[in-house]
Amino acid sequence: xxxxxxxxxxxxxxxxxxxxxxxxxxxxxxxxxxxxxxxxxxxxxxxxxxxxxxxxxxxxxxxxxxxxxxxxxxxxxxxxxxxxxxxxxxxxxxxxxxxxxxxxxxxxxxxxxxxxxxxxxxxxxxxxxxxxxxxxxxxxxxxxxxxxxxxxxxxxxxxxxxxxxxxxxxxxxxxxxxxxxxxxxxxxxxxxxxxxxxxxxxxxxxxxxxxxxxxxxxxxxxxxxxxxxxxxxxxxxxxxxxxxxxxxxxxxxxxxxxxxxxxxxxxxxxxxxxxxxxxxxxxxxxxxxxxxxxxxxxxxxxxxxxxxxxxxxxxxxxx
Amino acid sequence: xxxxxxxxxxxxxxxxxxxxxxxxxxxxxxxxxxxxxxxxxxxxxxxxxxxxxxxxxxxxxxxxxxxxxxxxxxxxxxxxxxxxxxxxxxxxxxxxxxxxxxxxxxxxxxxxxxxxxxxxxxxxxxxxxxxxxxxxxxxxxxxxxxxxxxxxxxxxxxxxxxxxxxxxxxxxxxxxxxxxxxxxxxxxxxxxxxxxxxxxxxxxxxxxxxxxxxxxxxxxxxxxxxxxxxxxxxxxxxxxxxxxxxxxxxxxxxxxxxxxxxxxxxxxxxxxxxxxxxxxxxxxxxxxxxxxxxxxxxxxxxxxxxxxxxxxxxxxxxxxxxxxxxxxxxxxxxx
Numbered sequence: 001x002x003x004x005x006x007x008x009x010x011x012x013x014x015x016x017x018x019x020x021x022x023x024x025x026x027x028x029x030x031x032x033x034x035x036x037x038x039x040x041x042x043x044x045x046x047x048x049x050x051x052x053x054x055x056x057x058x059x060x061x062x063x064x065x066x067x068x069x070x071x072x073x074x075x076x077x078x079x080x081x082x083x084x085x086x087x088x089x090x091x092x093x094x095x096x097x098x099x100x101x102x103x104x105x106x107x108x109x110x111x112x113x114x115x116x117x118x119x120x121x122x123x124x125x126x127x128x129x130x131x132x133x134x135x136x137x138x139x140x141x142x143x144x145x146x147x148x149x150x151x152x153x154x155x156x157x158x159x160x161x162x163x164x165x166x167x168x169x170x171x172x173x174x175x176x177x178x179x180x181x182x183x184x185x186x187x188x189x190x191x192x193x194x195x196x197x198x199x200x201x202x203x204x205x206x207x208x209x210x211x212x213x214x215x216x217x218x219x220x221x222x223x224x225x226x227x228x229x230x231x232x233x234x235x236x237x238x239x240x241x242x243x244x245x246x247x248x249x250x251x252x253x254x255x256x257x258x259x260x261x262x263x264x265x266x267x268x269x270x271x272x273x274x275x276x277x278x279x280x281x282x283x284x285x286x287x288x289x290x291x292x293x294x295x296x297x298x299x300x301x302x303x304x305x306x307x308x309x310x311x312x313x314x315x316x317x318x319x
Numbered sequence: 320x321x322x323x324x325x326x327x328x329x330x331x332x333x334x335x336x337x338x339x340x341x342x343x344x345x346x347x348x349x350x351x352x353x354x355x356x357x358x359x360x361x362x363x364x365x366x367x368x369x370x371x372x373x374x375x376x377x378x379x380x381x382x383x384x385x386x387x388x389x390x391x392x393x394x395x396x397x398x399x400x401x402x403x404x405x406x407x408x409x410x411x412x413x414x415x416x417x418x419x420x421x422x423x424x425x426x427x428x429x430x431x432x433x434x435x436x437x438x439x440x441x442x443x444x445x446x447x448x449x450x451x452x453x454x455x456x457x458x459x460x461x462x463x464x465x466x467x468x469x470x471x472x473x474x475x476x477x478x479x480x481x482x483x484x485x486x487x488x489x490x491x492x493x494x495x496x497x498x499x500x501x502x503x504x505x506x507x508x509x510x511x512x513x514x515x516x517x518x519x520x521x522x523x524x525x526x527x528x529x530x531x532x533x534x535x536x537x538x539x540x541x542x543x544x545x546x547x548x549x550x551x552x553x554x555x556x557x558x559x560x561x562x563x564x565x566x567x568x569x570x571x572x573x574x575x576x577x578x579x580x581x582x583x584x585x586x587x588x589x590x591x592x593x594x595x596x597x598x599x600x601x602x603x604x605x606x607x608x609x610x611x612x613x614x615x616x617x618x619x620x621x622x623x624x625x626x627x628x629x630x631x632x633x634x635x636x637x638x639x640x641x642x643x644x645x646x647x648x649x650x651x652x653x654x
Binding site: 133 | 363366367369371373376377380381446448450453455458461467468469470471473474475476479480499502503504510512536538541569629633640
C-alpha cells in the first residue's frame, strides 16, 4: 500500500517536473518547432508535387518515353528530343520556334499595355465618383469569369456569327466601319482603330487581378502624403507622378510576374505540349517542350527583373 | 424693421459681389482657381465616361449571351430579334442541362471547389505564417521555392504528377486535386502563401510581444491573435481559391478525366460532341429537323452551357461582392 502511494507521488512529481520543463522551453525554440510543424505539409508537398515532378520532367526530356500497357518504356536519347523540336516538329503548319516567338511577341506587347491600363483604372477606381460601388463590382466580373475553357469553346464556334463571346469584338461591325469611311477617315487608320477597340476587351479581361493589386497598393499609401502635397499646391497630375507612381512601383514586378504566369495556360505553346502528350503519346518530347517553355519564361523574367530593379523606387527594404 | 432691410441689402451686396467676382477675369488668382476647377470637372467627366464605358463593355457580352440563351430555337438567326426574344423559352437551357449532365457536374464542382478551398486555406495560411513570423535559418532559402512554385509553368510538372497519380490510383478522383491543395501545391498556392506572408508581416510585432508577456505560446498567438485579425487575407484567398478552382479546366481535365465530371470538363467533352450527346440522350429526334439542321443550333447550346457554368459563380459573387472588394482593398494582396 505504501509503495503504491510512493509510486503515485513519484508520478505526480514527474508530471509536475514535465510541466515545469514545458514552461522552461524558451520561446524561441518553441517558435522554431512550431515553424517546422507549420511548414511540414508544404515541404512534403514541395518534394512530392514539385521537386520530384520537376526533375522527372528533366529526366524524361532526355529520354524517349512512351506508355505501353500501363508501363513506361524509357530509352535514353540524350539531346535527341530537343534536336527534334528545333529541326522537325511541326504542328498545324507551324514550327516550334515560330510559335514560341509569336507567343513571346504577344506577351511583350500585352505586358506594358496591361501594366499601364491597370494602373490607370486602379487610380480612377480609387477616386470618388457617383456609382463607384457599381462600377467596381462590374470591373471585378472578369476576375470571376476567367475560365479559359469557356473562352476557347465560344471563340471556336459562336463569336464569328453572333459575336457574343466574352472575347468578342462586338464593335467590329460593318456599319461602324462604313460610318467611319463616310466620315472620311483613312482605311489603314480604321483597321487600326477597330483592332484596338477589339483589343480593349481582351485587355480588360486580362487585367482584372492586376487592377486589384494596384488598387490595394494605392489604398495602402498613407493619406497624409496627399494632404501635404495638396497644401503645397500640387496638382492631381503632379501628385500622381510624385507620390502614387513611386509608391506603387514596387508592385510592378509582382504585376509583371502575375501577368506572365497567367499567360501560361493560354499560350499556344501549350497546344504543342498537349498535342505531343495526348495525341502522339511521346511523353519525352512533351517534357522537352515544357522544359524549353520554362527556360524561355525564366530568361524573360530575369531580363525584366534586371531592367525593373533599377527603375523601381524602394520604400521600405524590410518588406 | 431697419435691421431687416439692412440684412437684405447686405445679402444683395454679397450676391452682387459674387456675380462680379464670377465675371471678373482680371484677377489672376481667381482665374487660376476657375481653370483648375474646370479642369477637375473635365477630368471627372472623362473618368466617368471611361469607367462606365468599360463596364458597359464588360457587361454587354454577358447580357447578349443571356438574351440568346432565352430565345426559342427557331428564332436563333432571326435578324429582327435583337434583345428581347419574341417568345421566351427555356428549351436551350433544358437541352444544355441534359447535355452537360448539369446537376451531377454542378454538385461535383461544388464539392471539389469547397474542399480544395478549405485545404488551400489551411496549408497556405500555416506556411505563410511560418514564413512571416516563425523564422529560422532555412525559411529564407525555402521561400525561394515558394517563388519558384509561382514561376514554373504547371505544364512542366503535370506529366509526372499524372503518372504518379496513376500509380497510386487517385487518377479520376477529386482527391488528387484536394491532396495537392492540402500540401500547399494546388492551383496557384504559391501566390496564396505570398499573400498570407505579406499580410502577417504587416501585423505589428508589438501584438505578439504583448501576448508573449501574458504567457501565450507561439501556437496560441497564431490561433488567438493572428488568425482572427487575418480576416481580410482569408476572405481574399478563399474567394480566389474558390473561383480559380471552379474555372479551372486544365488540372481537372488532366487528373479527373471523365470519371468525376465537373462543369469545365463537361464543357470540354460536349465541345465537339453536342450532337452525339443529345442523340445518345434521345433528345435529338424530339427537337425536330428544321432546328437541328441549323448550324447555329449547336453553338447556341454551347453558349447556353457556358452561361449555366457561369451563373452559380455570378450569383455567389453578387452575394459576397462587398466582402470581396473590401477584403482585397483593405489588406489582401499587398498587405
